[in-house]
Amino acid sequence: MDLSEASLRELRDALRSRRVSARELARFYLDRVAAHNPALNAFITITEAEALAAATAADGRLAAGEEGALLGIPMAHKDIFCTEGVRTTCASRMLEQFIAPYNATVVERLRAAGMVMLGKLNMDEFAMGSSNETSHFGAVRNPWDLQRVPGGSSGGSAAAVAARLVPAATGTDTGGSIRQPAALCGVTGIKPTYGRVSRYGMIAFASSLDQGGPLAKTAEDCALLLEAMAGHDPRDATSHPEAAGTFAATLDAPLKGLRVGVPEEFFGAGLDPEVAAAVEAGIRILAAQGAVIKPIHLSNNAHAVSTYYVLAPAEASSNLARFDGVRYTYRAAGVEDLTDLYQRSRYEGFGAEVRRRILIGTYVLSAGYYDAYYLKAQQVRSLIREDFRQAFAEVDVIVGPTTPTAAFALGDKAQDPVAMYLADIYTIAVNLAGIPAMSIPCGFTAGGLPIGMQLMGNYFTDGLLLNVAHRFQQETDWHRQRPALASAKG
Amino acid sequence: MEWEVVIGLEVHAQLNTASKIFCGCSTAFGAAPNTQTCPVCLALPGALPVLNAAAVDKAIALGLAVNAQINKRSVFARKNYFYPDLPKGYQISQYELPIVGKGTLTIALPDGREKLVGITRAHLEEDAGKSLHEAFSGQTGIDLNRAGTPLLEIVSEPDMRSPAEAVAYLKKLHALVRYLDVCDGNMQEGSFRCDANVSLRRPGAPFGTRAEVKNLNSFRFLEKAIEYEMERQQDILESGGKIVQETRLFDANKGETRSMRSKEEANDYRYFPDPDLLPLVFDEARIGAVRAALPELPDAKRDRFMQQYGLPAYDAGVLTASRAVADYYETVAVGVDAKMAANWVMGDLLGALNKAGLEMEGCPVAAEKLRILLQRIGDQTISGKIAKDIFELIFAEGGEVDAIIDSRGLRQITDSGAIAGLIDEIIAANPQQVADYRGGKDKLLAFFVGQVMKASKGKANPDQVNASLREKLKAGSQ
Ligand SMILES: [Zn+2]
Numbered sequence: 001m002d003l004s005e006a007s008l009r010e011l012r013d014a015l016r017s018r019r020v021s022a023r024e025l026a027r028f029y030l031d032r033v034a035a036h037n038p039a040l041n042a043f044i045t046i047t048e049a050e051a052l053a054a055a056t057a058a059d060g061r062l063a064a065g066e067e068g069a070l071l072g073i074p075m076a077h078k079d080i081f082c083t084e085g086v087r088t089t090c091a092s093r094m095l096e097q098f099i100a101p102y103n104a105t106v107v108e109r110l111r112a113a114g115m116v117m118l119g120k121l122n123m124d125e126f127a128m129g130s131s132n133e134t135s136h137f138g139a140v141r142n143p144w145d146l147q148r149v150p151g152g153s154s155g156g157s158a159a160a161v162a163a164r165l166v167p168a169a170t171g172t173d174t175g176g177s178i179r180q181p182a183a184l185c186g187v188t189g190i191k192p193t194y195g196r197v198s199r200y201g202m203i204a205f206a207s208s209l210d211q212g213g214p215l216a217k218t219a220e221d222c223a224l225l226l227e228a229m230a231g232h233d234p235r236d237a238t239s240h241p242e243a244a245g246t247f248a249a250t251l252d253a254p255l256k257g258l259r260v261g262v263p264e265e266f267f268g269a270g271l272d273p274e275v276a277a278a279v280e281a282g283i284r285i286l287a288a289q290g291a292v293i294k295p296i297h298l299s300n301n302a303h304a305v306s307t308y309y310v311l312a313p314a315e316a317s318s319n320l321a322r323f324d325g326v327r328y329t330y331r332a333a334g335v336e337d338l339t340d341l342y343q344r345s346r347y348e349g350f351g352a353e354v355r356r357r358i359l360i361g362t363y364v365l366s367a368g369y370y371d372a373y374y375l376k377a378q379q380v381r382s383l384i385r386e387d388f389r390q391a392f393a394e395v396d397v398i399v400g401p402t403t404p405t406a407a408f409a410l411g412d413k414a415q416d417p418v419a420m421y422l423a424d425i426y427t428i429a430v431n432l433a434g435i436p437a438m439s440i441p442c443g444f445t446a447g448g449l450p451i452g453m454q455l456m457g458n459y460f461t462d463g464l465l466l467n468v469a470h471r472f473q474q475e476t477d478w479h480r481q482r483p484a485l486a487s488a489k490g
Numbered sequence: 491m492e493w494e495v496v497i498g499l500e501v502h503a504q505l506n507t508a509s510k511i512f513c514g515c516s517t518a519f520g521a522a523p524n525t526q527t528c529p530v531c532l533a534l535p536g537a538l539p540v541l542n543a544a545a546v547d548k549a550i551a552l553g554l555a556v557n558a559q560i561n562k563r564s565v566f567a568r569k570n571y572f573y574p575d576l577p578k579g580y581q582i583s584q585y586e587l588p589i590v591g592k593g594t595l596t597i598a599l600p601d602g603r604e605k606l607v608g609i610t611r612a613h614l615e616e617d618a619g620k621s622l623h624e625a626f627s628g629q630t631g632i633d634l635n636r637a638g639t640p641l642l643e644i645v646s647e648p649d650m651r652s653p654a655e656a657v658a659y660l661k662k663l664h665a666l667v668r669y670l671d672v673c674d675g676n677m678q679e680g681s682f683r684c685d686a687n688v689s690l691r692r693p694g695a696p697f698g699t700r701a702e703v704k705n706l707n708s709f710r711f712l713e714k715a716i717e718y719e720m721e722r723q724q725d726i727l728e729s730g731g732k733i734v735q736e737t738r739l740f741d742a743n744k745g746e747t748r749s750m751r752s753k754e755e756a757n758d759y760r761y762f763p764d765p766d767l768l769p770l771v772f773d774e775a776r777i778g779a780v781r782a783a784l785p786e787l788p789d790a791k792r793d794r795f796m797q798q799y800g801l802p803a804y805d806a807g808v809l810t811a812s813r814a815v816a817d818y819y820e821t822v823a824v825g826v827d828a829k830m831a832a833n834w835v836m837g838d839l840l841g842a843l844n845k846a847g848l849e850m851e852g853c854p855v856a857a858e859k860l861r862i863l864l865q866r867i868g869d870q871t872i873s874g875k876i877a878k879d880i881f882e883l884i885f886a887e888g889g890e891v892d893a894i895i896d897s898r899g900l901r902q903i904t905d906s907g908a909i910a911g912l913i914d915e916i917i918a919a920n921p922q923q924v925a926d927y928r929g930g931k932d933k934l935l936a937f938f939v940g941q942v943m944k945a946s947k948g949k950a951n952p953d954q955v956n957a958s959l960r961e962k963l964k965a966g967s968q
Contacts, residue, residue: 095535101529142736201537204766234570237540318568318570318580322535327577365760367760
């Protein structure tokens with residue numbers, strides 16, 4: 001058995017039948033991390049000792065006859081989730097030394113399920129970025145081409161899963177931060193319905209858009225992970241009372257009669273022809289399984305990026321105010337007074353992209369600009385929601401490209417924020433509406449880079465999306481491709 | 491031409507919930523710094539607020555008590571500014587859609603008239619922590635125990651026209667929050683504090699530019715601060731100057747206000763709806779449940795006291811100004827003459843408390859004890875004068891009324907034989923005065939009464955002494 005290619009079910013079976021112990025499994029993946037992370041930079045913190053201790057504990061639970069779908073299986077968290085006793089940096093100098101005194105709900109739930117955390121994954125600083133180049137800890141490399149970006153902000157998560165450094169990872173998605181890197185790294189990731197997964201202990205970027213979710217090799221793995229992650233959390237007022245769900249049981253439901261909407265707006269100018277061709281081929285695979293394909297319109301999608309870049313920075317400017325140099329954050333040395341403490345700690349503690357968004361957000365909320373920017377953007381957000389409402393009156397899922405292009409080169413868009421923002425042109429509307437969406441591998445460019453297909457569903461149809469994705473993955477093997485990693489030790 | 495002062499008040503009442511407004515930490519006052527904190531009120535990364543339902547019910551109760559519109563949908567907003575004791579860098583408050591809308595409060599003016607003061611709104615928000623400057627040389631300590639304590643900010647219309655009206659409004663609101671048990675009303679600890687917006691105008695003219703005096707935590711400070719502002723603004727206006735719209739602080743030691751910051755320097759708070767909290771939505775049933783649990787309110791209680799106890803309006807007003815005093819009175823008045831009870835509570839008791847600097851809550855004489863004391867007057871066991879001595883004694887030292895009467899031999903002498911004996915002795919000892927009285931100097935009766943009372947050590951029943959003396963002095967003249 002190739003442990004690095006095994007699905008979560010196969011790993012569970014191997015653990016239960018004692019063909020492998022949780023400790024051996026943790027050791028196996030820690031060795032892969034040690035071999036390949038220096039080239040990829042997917043991890044910010046590797047918690048080897050804690051992982052081996054947790055694996056030993058999982059072996060004890062297995063020996064006691066406990067049965068859990070995830071018991072003893074290694075994983076890693078995006079470094080945006082607070083982990084008790086292990087530093088949580090959000091890839092920022094601001095939190096370089098921050099050790100959380102508590103666990104995020106997601107961390108707690110996966111721990112309780114017996115998963116073994118190997119470490120904390122790299123990301124764009126405070127999840128602000130689409131290339132993982134804004135990390136204080138350096139860019140993550142795309143395992144398919146080390147000169148290219150893995151996408152962002154959950155770039156470390158996608159790269160780690162693609163390189164088989166972990167069988168599963170958590171990510172967060174505010175404007176595409178799970179789906180875009182999943183697409184660029186050739187893995188499967190789902191952004192659940194807003195309110196499905198608790199945000200407690202997940203460091204806030206834009207509270208009304210942020211949603212945690214899993215990245216893994218397959219839809220089936222994501223379904224098992226999401227079952228463990230989802231659930232109502234009384235500590236998060238935006239957590240939905242019926243957030244819990246079962247997703248694995250319905251994975252095999254046939255697609256016959258499934259109404260699939262294809263938005264014309266997702267296939268216009270700016271879409272790379274290779275990506276378009278791969279997604280169109282993917283849609284034909286769904287049709288071949290009996291799905292009914294319908295052209296639809298999401299006419300306000302054109303406004304999604306600009307709406308997002310008003311609302312997300314507005315919320316971020318306030319969410320990031322707590323990082324002020326007073327308590328647990330980076331504090332500038334030799335400050336003269338309180339104002340100096342604030343200004344220099346925040347100037348030195350935050351990177352350029354974070355500072356840019358705080359400035360934008362502060363501006364759009366300012367007296368005299370609020371109505372023209374923030375309020376207007378909220379109105380457009382309602383229109384975008386309405387677009388989806390109308391679309392889902394006619395179709396069950398919407399399918400399109402996840403990204404306009406495959407992975408771009410490191411440094412390509414780093415100096416052009418607007419070009420970078422347009423990398424999320426197909427993913428952002430989903431967050432503004434709060435609906436679930438996922439990205440699954442659907443092909444490769446001629447240059448050998450993965451291409452992602454996006455599935456979008458109505459509120460709380462996360463299970464249906466996973467079902468469609470799983471059926472798609474029964475017919476294709478794009479998700480089984482893995483990058484050839486150049487490592488002597490691997 | 492006269493100036494007219496225009497006053498509006500913003501009152502911050504700390505709601506006396508057991509836990510904070512957005513987390514489960516205790517709100518108890520006086521704990522060691524930062525011991526009543528958690529990830530939420532420390533604003534650790536990733537921590538989220540969850541609304542405390544008890545704070546909402548208390549806000550609804552206040553709203554109902556001032557006949558206000560209760561908004562079944564209200565929205566929490568973030569007020570953004572940087573300050574070390576504001577750990578999130580924003581305060582969660584309510585801005586455009588507060589939980590309580592327009593209402594009214596009736597106040598009694600010193601001259602006995604009543605006035606209706608408009609209430610603009612009341613909204614829920616969280617308190618900040620405290621900066622500690624003492625004991626940290628060159629540094630500032632931060633105590634976040636208070637951070638997240640629920641506040642209800644009650645904003646009045648600019649309806650008050652004198653410092654006395656402002657004080658009457660604040661006192662009425664103070665009584666109300668304590669009646670409702672939504673706030674402990676402790677002004678020294680800052681549980682109930684107010685900001686005053688003060689401006690001057692010529693009567694009938696549009697409102698003038700106002701100054702806002704912050705953080706007044708006593709009725710007297712409110713009065714002094716407004717009086718000072720009136721003089722200050724009048725001087726400026728009459729010397730042709732202009733009032734600057736600004737925030738001012740009251741210096742209680744100097745009795746004056748001084749500028750804190752002008753409007754130009756004021757923060758742009760960048761209010762926006764808090765995305766961590768859904769809009770606060772509730773139905774009529776919840777309002778109904780709070781309404782059903784409301785206690786009798788001051789105005790209703792005052793009317794009842796006039797009817798049930800036959801008290802004059804003034805007495806009823808004084809006795810119902812605080813729920814504690816009203817409850818005390820009603821305990822005393824059982825089986826005791828209602829007016830006598832009122833006189834004792836308003837006069838002796840409140841006087842003694844005032845002198846001792848105590849609130850009713852700290853009263854050393856239980857209402858049941860005062861009731862027994864007054865019953866002993868009623869059943870002629872002691873005289874009113876002796877009762878006052880006993881009251882002073884138990885107020886200062888404690889003790890039981892009947893035990894003191896017995897152990898000190900204070901029981902009133904009502905035995906007519908014993909009284910007659912005393913009178914005979916006094917008549918025999920003062921032949922000249924007896925002769926003068928009988929010669930027409932009626933005023934000397936008081937002298938004889940005094941002598942007899944003195945001889946009885948104050949215990950002889952004064953009515954009996956009086957009657958018996960008249961009789962005997964008259965008898966002897968025949
Ligand atoms: Zn707390």
